[in-house]
Amino acid sequence: xEFAAYENHLYVAIxxxxxxxxxxxxxxxxxxxxxxLAAMRMxxxxxxxxxxxxxxxxxxxxxxxxxKPTSAAQAIVAGxxxxxxxxxxxxxxxPPTDVH
Numbered sequence: 048x049e050f051a052a053y054e055n056h057l058y059v060a061i062x063x064x065x066x067x068x069x070x071x072x073x074x075x076x077x078x079x080x081x082x083x084l085a086a087m088r089m090x091x092x093x094x095x096x097x098x099x100x101x102x103x104x105x106x107x108x109x110x111x112x113x114x115k116p117t118s119a120a121q122a123i124v125a126g127x128x129x130x131x132x133x134x135x136x137x138x139x140x141x142p143p144t145d146v147h
Contacts, residue, residue, distance in 0.1 A: 056107050058119045062126025063106045067099065070134065106130065 080102055084094040106129035116122035 058122030059107045059126040062123035063103045063130045066127040066130040
């Protein structure tokens, strides 16, 4: 069975949404996108929703262009990879302390 283009887009989006949902609870943010949206002086909940939609939509096309997945599993992983690669923690991690 051939893997249709709309399925490709759907599965990449699902992968990006799944990982964003998991990492979003940890305060994960899109690199530049969050700053650009904040500069527009919109309410924070609108910025969050708009940022999510833009990030996933952009991710679908970039991940498909770069990875060219040929199965649902590859497409989901491509979406997850996009999310993991182009997002950052809300706070910089603190280095471990030396316990001697």
